[in-house]
Amino acid sequence: MRVFAFAAAVIGALGGTLPVSGFEVEDQRVYPGSGDGVLRIISTADLDVFDPILRAYQIENPAVSIDYTVTGTSDLRDAIEGGAEFDLAISSAMDLQTKLVNDGFAQSYASPASLLPDWATWRNRLFGFTQEPAVMIVSDSVFAQGEAPRTRDDLIAMLRDNPARFQGKIGTYDVRRSGFGYLVATQDSRNGEAFWRLMEVMGRLDARLYCCSGEMIDDVASGRLALAYNVLGSYAAARLRDGGGFRIVALDDYVHVMLRTVLIPETAQNLSDAHGMIDFLTALNTRPELVAASGLPALDAAVLQENPALRPIRFGPGLLVFLDQLKRSNFLRSWESSLVQE
Amino acid sequence: MRQRSIRSRLVVQLVGVAAFLALVFFFVVRGVAERAAEGTQDDILSASAIAIADSLRSAEGRVTLDMPYSALSMLGSINEDRVFYRVTSGGVTLTGYADLPLPDATPQLGVAVFDTLTFRKDRVRMVSVMRAVGPATNTQAVTVSVAQTRLGLEALSQRITNLATAIGVAFFLVAAALSLWASNRALAPIQRMTDAVTRRGPSDLRKVTANPPTELVPLVEALNSFMGRLSSSLDRTEDFIAEAAHRVRTPLATVRAQAEITYRKLQKPEHKQAIREMIRAIDESSRSAGQMLDHAMVNFRADSLAQDALDLCAVLRETCDRLRPTADLKDILIHLEVPEGPVTFQGDGILLQAALQNVLDNAIKYSGEDSEITARIEPGEWISISISDQGRGFAGADLGQLTQRFQRGANAGDVVGSGLGLTIADEVARAHGGRLEIGDTKKGIGACVSLLLPLP
Known part of the structure; x- marks a missing residue:
């Protein structure tokens, strides 16, 4: 081939x-x-x-x-x-x-x-x-039943208030390497400033970056991560059938559906x-x-x-915007400056 | 060649106008709608290009762009057309589709340039705007072009065309039906006038009084004036004939009297013979004048028929009595066969008498010496007054022709006559709603003329 x-x-x-x-x-x-x-x-x-x-x-x-x-x-x-x-x-x-x-x-x-x-x-x-929704998964070993945040604002507040608890224990996509991660992150960025605040907070907590949903799910299931943000829901659901260790949280404010x-x-x-x-x-x-x-x-x-919070990503020329070279480099620069705080 | 009818002209012209208007309507609707659709696309393209231009920045001497998501997503809101864009500065493509052609004309500040061109196998509409970016000392002219295919527009245009066609055709059909109806309505007065004139009898020359529409007033007036002239001309002719006959008859009587006196005085047979011939000629002239008078009278009275209560037996008897002296001259015997009671009839006695007199006179004229004439009244389905003689009959002549004016039988030969007798009888019969029957007698000897009158 x-x-x-x-x-x-x-x-x-x-x-x-x-x-x-x-x-x-x-x-x-x-x-x-x-x-x-x-x-x-x-x-x-x-x-x-x-x-x-x-x-x-x-x-x-x-x-x-x-x-x-x-x-x-x-x-x-x-x-x-x-x-x-x-x-x-x-x-x-x-x-x-x-x-x-x-x-x-x-x-x-x-x-x-x-x-x-x-x-x-x-x-x-x-x-x-x-x-396939982009969901958050939380580790059973870190979050008690009912403790998981329901909205992004809740999540931001929880991360901000408990830096010691979540330091190094947050995972999300490396949007530079993952097409799906980039798509969901760019769509998130369209829905207001909460996304950038979340990235800032995650960056301060030394969030770990992943190429693929599978590894993130592994790490959350094993308790190495407290939570992973923007995981492919279908993979998480499939893994949940095979074994537990984590819960799927579809946030209430919005969930992008790919x-x-x-x-x-x-x-x-x-x-x-x-x-x-x-x-x-x-x-x-x-x-x-x-x-x-x-x-x-x-x-x-x-x-x-x-569930009205589920929002299918719309087809159309709008999807070309974040493929624009200048737009992409701008976005990645912002993302890196928020999340990769070397 | 006959001219096409006003109706068909009217219909053709109205339908033509309707077709023309439908076409105009079609093109106007399509034009306006397509202009509107194109305008919508141009507006959205402009908004998109301006949104992109607004997000141009200058950073460290370089132009950069953070394209708003809505700049392109708005283009997907009304259709699913493909979208291309290109941002150039000084001929260098900053971002977008590097193969998208540059606008034909360089856009000026604040003025958008629109192009329609073919890009990647599709017709696209492209708008280009120019924006100066950077500090005052080092501004760069950046051109933003946004293009969109026109498939949605073409589909919309097709829908509009279909709709405009449907409306145009419907408009045409309705207009054609209305023009048919309208032309029928417009021409109805003409049809009414035509009917009014057609229904009239042959001698009805009264004025047309039906209320004509304004356009037909001159025509009706012309027609009325023509009929008036025709009527008075006819009247004058009849008057003239009557007057002439009258004026001829009176001196003729004088001449005849003188001739008879002279006849008696003459001795020589050849002189007597000459005078007899003269008297005979005078008689014929007198009779012809009388018949012309009768004819004129019939024409005159037939229009306003008198309705006298008559006993037809009495009328016939009186006629026979009046002509008996003439019959006696030729030793002709007149038999009168009438029912015992009176045969009543509503009609014009003078005319009926004139008719019977002419028929009987004819019978006497064409009968040989020493023969018989039978005058008979037979009530039946029709009242039949018949005069039959033993003369030469009609010998198979064209019987229909004989009632025409001045037509004489083929075998009239030496007998003098004007050819008006049967005409008068026929006209009188028809004036009374009856008819004249002429033919040979059943025995085959002589003629039989019957006046058939309807039962009262």
């Missing part, structure tokens, strides 16, 4: 106009089918998460082989912009996916099977199929299977066994209606 990626990079270089870059393949698996058709998927979701979904799809469509490639969110963006040939691109980075669509790297598909709510689809090219999205790159060859897979994914809420097996929460408008 590295050869292929290299080839894609060369093709991109020959094309000349598009940004040229290869991409790093983290994992790859081929699910052979009985026929000739191949559905090539590039995705940021780990194989063990997506494996049940791919197998379920293949039971219904035994002819098609599935070639599933796992890469990072930025690598996925680079691959699609570089013209790498895939039939589907699945990513948790809504902003990068939105930019791919905006910049014309995605094909339109008027999906007849799925009538998605309008906050879950954009331009007939970008389809959300999971809703949508995992799928798009059809311009370079796609196998459109019929790509369409079939999109219909399959967007109907995930009709297959609770798959939701359970993959740990990917399906779209559910009822959940959003029950």
Whole structure:
């Protein structure tokens, strides 16, 4: 696959106009089918998460082989912009996916099977199929039942009032390394000054920075961290089923909900299977066994209606703002000056 | 070639006007709506570009930008169009899409420049604003361009076009139906006048009194004046004929009397023969003049028919008595066959007498010496007054033609006549709502002329 990626990079270089870059393949698996058709998927979701979904799809469509490639969110963006040939691109980075669509790297598909709510689809090219809140998790060993803060202001006050208790025991994403962390942090920053005050307080408490939700959850479960802020809710919920040690807190003031999205790159060859897979994914809420097996929460408008604090991140050109080079460097500078107080 | 009817002209013109107005309506609605939609997009683009320009800063001699989230998110609020932006300073792209073309014209301070161009395979609308950034000693002109595809606008435009088309077509249909209705309404008075004139009898030359619309007043006045002239001309003609006949008959009687006196004095048979011929000619002239008088009288009286209560038997008897001397000259016997009681009828006695006299006179004229004429009244479905003779009959002549003025039978031959007798009888019969039947007798000898009158 590295050869292929290299080839894609060369093709991109020959094309000349598009940004040229290869991409790093983290994992790859081929699910052979009985026929000739191949559905090539590039995705940021780990194989063990997506494996049940791919197998379920293949039971219904035994002819098609599935070639599933796992890469990072930025690598996925680079691959699609570089013209790498895939039939589907699945990513948790809504902003990068939105930019791919905006910049014309995605094909339109008027999906007849799925009538998605309008906050879950954009331009007939970008389809959300999971809703994953960014939550706070608190360690059972540090917080007694009912002691966990309910709002960001509560959290700020608690951290400020108990520096000794939380010193070095706060975790959050390193937004410089994590696309999801950056997306959620930038969305937080839009909701007032509380975010920056929180970052200041966390910085003073020598917050530990993580690349991924998994490690943060590990450290909270083991009690090494008292709490972790902005953890991917779906991962936390999955870990909670396997073992305890922590609680999930959806803050009352607002909770950003990230949508995992799928798009059809311009370079796609196998459109019929790509369409079939999109219909399959967007109907995930009709297959609770798959939701359970993959740990990917399906779209559910009822959940959003029950809890008005849940705010799905809106698709649209606004998501391009924090991808702007100047904006990003400004944001990172502010973030670093708040949080990384060397 | 006949001219197209006013109605169809009116309809065609009104429908044409309606079609024209519908088209104008369509273009105006579409134009205004699209202008409004384009204006909305331009406004939002301007707001976006200005929001970006407002967030330009100068830091340590370099231009920097902290783009507000709303600058781009506002563009996604009304549609799902793609958005591009570019910020340049002195030809160097500070941020955004470096391949987005620069505006055609360099924007001036405070004046936005709009362009419509193709970028990444789509038509985009682009607005560019200029902002001077930096300290007074070292200001840099920064151009902010924000572009958005027009797919939403095109979809909106399509919807507006569809709506405008639907409204235009509906407007046209309603207007066409209304113009049909309106032209029918407008022409109704003409139809009414036409009906009023058409319903009239052939000799009704009264003025048209139906209330005509203003536009038709000259036409109706012209028509009335024409009918007045026609009527008085007809009257004068009838008067003239009557006067002429009268004036001819009186001297003729004098001449005849003189001729008879002379006849008696003459001895030589050839002289007598000449005078007899003369008397005969005078008689014919006198009879013709009488018939012309009758005809004129019939025409005159038929318009205002008298309604006398008559006994038709008495009328017929009187007519026979009046002509019996003439019949006796040719040894013709007149049989009168009438019902015992009176046969009553409402009508003009003078006209009926004139009609019967002419028919009987014809019978005597065309009968041979020493023959018989039967005058008969038979009440039935119609009251039939028939005069049958033993003369030469009509010999299969065109019977319809004989009642026309001055038409004479094909076998009239040597018998002198004006051809007015049957015409008068026919006109009198029709004036009374009846008709004249002429034909040969059932026995095949001689003619039978019947005056059929409706039962009272």
